[in-house]
Amino acid sequence: MGKKHPGIVFFSGGTALNGLAAYIADLNPECSYIITTFDSGGSSAYLRDAFDMPAVGDVRNRLLALADTRSPERANIVKLLSTRLPSIGVRNSLQDQLDHLANGSHPLMEGLSDVVCKILADRFSLFVDMSEGRFNPTYASLGNIILAAGFMAHQRVLAPPIAQLSRLINARGVVRAATIDNGHLAVRLQNGEIIAGQHLFTGKEVDPIPSPVDGMWICSGINDPWPRSVHASSLAMMLVSEADMIVYPMGSFYSSLLAALSPQGLGQTISLNPCPKIFVPNMGYDPELIGHDVTLQVKRLLEILRMDNAAYIKQEDVLNAVLVDSENGDYPGGLDIAALEKLPVKVIDRRLVSDESEGLIDPALLAPELLKLASSNIFT
Template sequence: MTKTWIRREVEIPNHMALARLEKCPELGPKLLFFSGGTALRRTSARLVNYTHNSVHVITPFDSGGSSAKLRLAFKMPAVGDIRNRLMALADQSLRGNPEIFALFAHRLPQAESQEQLRLALDQMVRGKHPLVACIHDPMRKIVRNHLAMLQQSLPEDFDLRGASIGNLVLAGGYLANRRHLDPVIFMFSNLVQVRGTVRPVVNKNLQLAAELADGTLVVGQHKMTGKETAKLASPIERLYLSDDTGRPVDQPIREKMSSLIHSAELICYPMGSFHSSVLANLLPRGVGQAVSRAACPKVYVPSTGLDPECLGLCVADQVERLGQVLMADAPGIRLSDVLHFVLVDQKHGQYPGGLDLARIRNLGVEVIDCPLIGYGHSPDIDDRFLAPILLSLA
């Protein structure tokens, strides 16, 4: 087999290519995303109409919400964003086991007592709860076994209010599989017919830490987003992986993650919380090298609207920081090895820090200015525009 480079002009969006992909999504391109949270959920759900081969590298460093309780109890990676992406890519037809989908999407009530919540969990373990009773065997046995493992391991003071059942099932599977996430992700990907690949960037219990411009040290992803605590008062100067005390940790990716990145047909750094969702995935050792070796287009899609983590940063600053994190992975990596395009909507997009397109172009990165924002008052990037553009670039 001979490999060679080609250069071609691409129409964006390429409607003819999209029509072909829609007819046979099983043979669609391998678009790889470094993400976390919910910003890419709608785009992921739309992608399955065109490709069943997208790859989603998810940050497991979330330290807020339902995931935080499980992390604290079991010293484990966060599973909430993984569950979210599995559900976005799941086949919601009868072939995809909608009963499993409904169970994973369910949360225990906030208003009930701990006694009532533990009773509901026990009913699920025994297969008596309506959400579990309707699942066919052997899937029901798998769910019950994982929930039983979780139930047996729960600390007495564990707060079940608002707990995601999907998170509890994944956590139980993690404990049942000798504290490995890949086997349980693989199992449930098959159960709900996930049309794509979802993997945490590393299978480790680590925290996200940041040094701010005013010298403050922030440990914990949830303290950076402004969702559960006050917004940052000073810009983030440095982001790194740490233990619970804020001490830096040098964490490499596994060879199979490196191979997954290397095999991508397009790499996207998508919209979302810039530091805690996008850059967080790029911090483990080996990510930058794997990205630089991947012979495919590499695209950054900056968020529109306010991102509290981007205090003091324009889009050009974000491009530089993105490149710096990836290039720091190994000597000799250039910006042109890890980033080629930046997608913006100059006419409709809201970029609070500004764009500075001239500076981006001076860095050797091509700016693609195209419609990304939907109709109405929302500043969010519309999946109806973004998915066809990314597929046309692949």
């Protein structure tokens, strides 16, 4: 029996795609998301330092965006997993909250069945036992803690806790980490500066970078910018090989999109799947894209996609089209359709911005366009 919906795979991270993911989940629950795990800031940094693990914040973010909250219990689970401990407070009092979660007595456990309460309490209990005072609970995400505990409980493998959390919230889509390896991001700026650590170049936790990004790679740590090999997870590559369409969507260009594509093996796997591959450029302000027009973004995207074997991976095997709204879209670096067509890539010009979306892409317009493209023969 054939699939009821086309299988669309998105590469991303962060929050920019959450609106589209939530919207398209109601139209096509067979979409999949391959998520970067290189974040090095905020509470993710505390978890990574304490347990030498990949960042799970973007994974948690996407799972919660896909949650089916029509059930009151699932809505309560999402509320718990979306909660952060206070950003200001005595460490002992924050630890007390974790202890209450571990024994099931925390107010956030109200409204949960005994079975679900025990599952979550056991995870919090395991986390408390493992952390042994090494973890700073300030502003900690409870969803991240659950994933971290599951990661440790499953011999440092991330797929099982992702699958368990997906079942608890009935996620309407598949979420996979791009890699199971523990790496960080480093960039080189045009002014020659090298920055190791994603949180230091996204413009969210520190001042925006003073010079355009001129290259990005995966490194071992924020104190070690030397490039290292990080391999794509087999589950991510399986999703790619079975996709009916692959989308490189809007979001932080380097730290979300290119980061999710950077693990070795993904570009090669993408090239072997003859399905359509589409890039949806950012609208609005992205601190990572100073000095980048859409044409340069496409060139950088192609560099990453062909990185596995540039001599043999053809451009047309990894990117077929760029989806834009030339009339209503705001592309701060500029949109030159003639330059894009010379690369060459097919430019698909559609209405993506609505009167209500404040100059950004409206998921209600983008989602049906992607579904139509996935089912059309426009690329044959």
